[in-house]
Amino acid sequence: xxxxxxxxxxxxxxxSLAAGATVLRxxxxxxxxxxxxxxxxxxxxxGMDQKTLREILARNASTKAGRKKPxxxxxxxxxxxxxxxxxxxxxxxxxxxxxxxxxxxxxxHVDRPPLGDxxxxxxxxxxxxxxxxxxxxxxxxGEKFHFSSQEGKYHEPRRTQEAxxxxxxxxxxx
Amino acid sequence: xxLDELKKLKEKAQRQVALREGNKKYRVVFSMGTSGIAAGARxxxxxxxxxxxxRGIENVEVAVTGEIGLVDAEPVIRIEERSGExxxxxxxxADAARKIVSEHLQKGKVVDGLAVGKVKQKEAERLK
Ligand SMILES: Nc1ncnc2c1ncn2[C@@H]1O[C@H](COP(=O)(O)OP(=O)(O)O)[C@@H](O)[C@H]1O
Ligand SMILES: [Mg+2]
Numbered sequence: 001x002x003x004x005x006x007x008x009x010x011x012x013x014x015x016s017l018a019a020g021a022t023v024l025r026x027x028x029x030x031x032x033x034x035x036x037x038x039x040x041x042x043x044x045x046x047g048m049d050q051k052t053l054r055e056i057l058a059r060n061a062s063t064k065a066g067r068k069k070p071x072x073x074x075x076x077x078x079x080x081x082x083x084x085x086x087x088x089x090x091x092x093x094x095x096x097x098x099x100x101x102x103x104x105x106x107x108x109h110v111d112r113p114p115l116g117d118x119x120x121x122x123x124x125x126x127x128x129x130x131x132x133x134x135x136x137x138x139x140x141x142g143e144k145f146h147f148s149s150q151e152g153k154y155h156e157p158r159r160t161q162e163a164x165x166x167x168x169x170x171x172x173x174x
Numbered sequence: 175x176x177l178d179e180l181k182k183l184k185e186k187a188q189r190q191v192a193l194r195e196g197n198k199k200y201r202v203v204f205s206m207g208t209s210g211i212a213a214g215a216r217x218x219x220x221x222x223x224x225x226x227x228x229r230g231i232e233n234v235e236v237a238v239t240g241e242i243g244l245v246d247a248e249p250v251i252r253i254e255e256r257s258g259e260x261x262x263x264x265x266x267x268a269d270a271a272r273k274i275v276s277e278h279l280q281k282g283k284v285v286d287g288l289a290v291g292k293v294k295q296k297e298a299e300r301l302k
Contacts, residue, residue, distance in 0.1 A: 001212045011211050018240055064241060073208045117216075119183055124216045126187035127223060128206060128238040134187075147180050149187050 004116025019045025213248035
């Protein structure tokens with residue numbers, strides 16, 4: 001159904017937004033040497049109790065109202081992909097604490113979909129709820145970067161920001 | 175993915191915050207559940223927001239919903255006017271997305287060939 005893992009990430013991230021998360025952290029770790037790709041989506045939304053979580057994982061259940069059949073596909077699709085690609089799938093959740101979804105797979109597995117346009121996924125999540133802190137942590141074969149949609153949001157207009165930065169740099173140099 | 179691209183992304187994301195604020199004339203609701211995403215909702219959203227940005231349209235706010243109730247017709251978007259009028263567009267492709275921005279959001283004209291009939295619309299609203 002999804003030909004890019006970044007679409008799975010968007011779909012799982014939408015669950016987090018629906019759960020009222022204010023922080024959504026997406027981690028993508030690629031390690032060629034050990035042949036792993038790990039995707040983690042962690043939120044601080046309302047979470048699920050163990051009984052609900054077990055039921056959802058056992059029957060691909062959904063709690064969405066207004067459906068003819070209370071079947072959810074999002075978690076099931078990511079689980080299928082990760083298990084098909086020699087990895088494991090794990091959901092950790094607690095009421096009031098949030099939810100973490102981890103999917104690993106063999107990076108070189110023939111069936112592994114490409115990550116695709118991760119930028120477009122981050123952008124869509126930001127647009128879906130601009131007040132949520134959407135974070136992206138990427139670790140690709142030793143190279144790392146971090147993105148946060150809320151970083152700098154409460155700063156002054158750019159000119160002031162630049163002046164401040166210069167000031168700080170000058171301060172440090174002195 | 176490089177840092178420049180990410181920076182641009184962040185600026186764009188911040189403009190989206192501006193799009194959210196205030197009592198806008200139009201609210202564009204994207205269907206972003208599993209079936210919507212599978213049908214291409216992410217690209218439709220990006221295309222529309224780019225076009226809104228490019229045209230400097232400011233009377234629009236955006237929102238997403240998990241299920242709009244028209245699984246066979248995805249990608250689906252709904253435009254809600256402050257007056258209460260709602261128009262649902264189905265099977266939206268990139269061209270249609272740009273046309274909806276230039277005609278509906280900019281000129282206030284419903285794009286007839288793309289809007290779904292009232293019956294389907296009622297069905298969608300009931301399931302919302
Ligand atoms: N991050 C989350 N926080 C709280 N509940 C969640 C989260 N992710 C999934 N769920 C629960 O699991 C159910 C199944 O999710 P999913 O497989 O994505 O299907 P759907 O979103 O279509 O219901 C959801 O309806 C929701 O009740
Ligand atoms: Mg879902």
